[in-house]
Amino acid sequence: MNSKMIMAMAVAGALAFVTTGVAAQEMLTNEAVLKLLDAGLPAEAVVAKIKASPSQFDLSTDQLIALKNKGVPGPVLAAMLEPKAAAAAELSMDSPDPAVPHYPGVYMFGPSDQRMYRMLATASNQAKTGGIIGYALTGGIASASIKATIPGQNAKVRSGSAQPIFYMFFDESVPRNLAVGSSSVWTTGAGSVTSSPAELSLVRFTEKKGAREARVGSLNIAGSKQGVMDKDRIAFETEQVRPGVFKVMPSQALPPGEYGFIQALTGGNVSGGGGALTARVYDFSIPG
Incomplete structure (x- = not known):
């Protein structure tokens, strides 16, 4: 051989x-x-x-x-x-670990199955004015309320707890090597981007036939106010887990009903109803 x-x-x-x-x-x-x-x-x-x-x-x-x-x-x-290059990281949409990079947005944590559920925003597509007769009869002394209306009688996301846990992943949380596209779900208009839960309001919706409503402004002789009224806001606690990631939980147990985090967008005019047309809502239900 x-x-x-x-x-x-x-x-x-x-x-x-x-x-x-x-x-x-x-x-x-x-x-x-x-x-x-x-x-x-x-x-x-x-x-x-x-x-x-x-x-x-x-x-x-x-x-x-x-x-x-x-x-x-x-x-x-x-x-x-020689150290090997780490495998390319990927953005998750259900990992229960907030240290794992996620697609930006709002997630509800499911304690029973230990996973996160990404909540898709519902747009406010109508503006309604309440109390307009009183406003007109009193020459603007009585306030008229501007309401944001979102379609559907119930949210698609249902919580199994009266005090649900949420995680909010903002743009800062995404590593630079992971591209998520040119637009952001947190864009509010005029070049601004939401970067903290403090810029959102948790509210309970009034349930109507085929829709849900929440006050997002008021108008009277003294002028107009845009945004969720202070007395309509539901208090919630926040904890920064890491840069750009926050754990969010209502301060108290919520009674059964329809709720949502409202992200106000710029460019609206309350007096013209625009404030109601420029809101992004992350809605959820607390079953009875």
């Missing part, structure tokens, strides 16, 4: 070993590297294998000296020592 045949058999044996290791999802170890070299595989091929495979090397000083004494070439040792 000539030297070429011996080399061919050695390479074939090494390849068979490599294939078996891959099929079994075997981690490359110090012993595996020695086997590949002993089988006659060139150092360049072993280096390529190390870079392409998962590994669990013992790289203590004593082990490195032992590998060198067994004839492991310098380039192979260097490849074993």
Whole structure:
């Protein structure tokens, strides 16, 4: 048997070993590297294998000296020592761990199944004015209320707890290497972006046939006010988990009903009803 045949058999044996290791999802170890070299595989091929495979090397000083004494070439040792690039991270939509990067938005935490549910915003698509007769009869002394109306009698997201836990992921929480598109769900208009739960209001909706309403402004002789009235706001607690990520929970248990976090958008005019047309709502239900 000539030297070429011996080399061919050695390479074939090494390849068979490599294939078996891959099929079994075997981690490359110090012993595996020695086997590949002993089988006659060139150092360049072993280096390529190390870079392409998962590994669990013992790289203590004593082990490195032992590998060198067994004839492991310098380039192979260097490849074993070189840290591998971490797998590309991905944005999650259900991981219960707030340390994991999530798509920006509002999430309700489900304690029963230990996962997060991303809440899609519902747009306020109508404006209603209440108390307009009193406003007109009193020459503006009595206030007229501006109401934001969202479609549907009930929210699609239903909480299993009277004191649900939410997580809000703002743009700051997304690592720079993970692109989420040019537009943000937290854009409020005029170049501004919501970056804190303090910029949202938690309210209880008045339930109407096929819709839900919440006051978002008032108008009287003294002028107009835009935004959720203070007495309509429901208090909630916030805790910053990490930059751009907040844990949010109502301060007290909520009675059964329809609720939502209202994100006010700029550019509206309450006197013209625009305030009601420029709101983004993350709505949810507390079942009875």
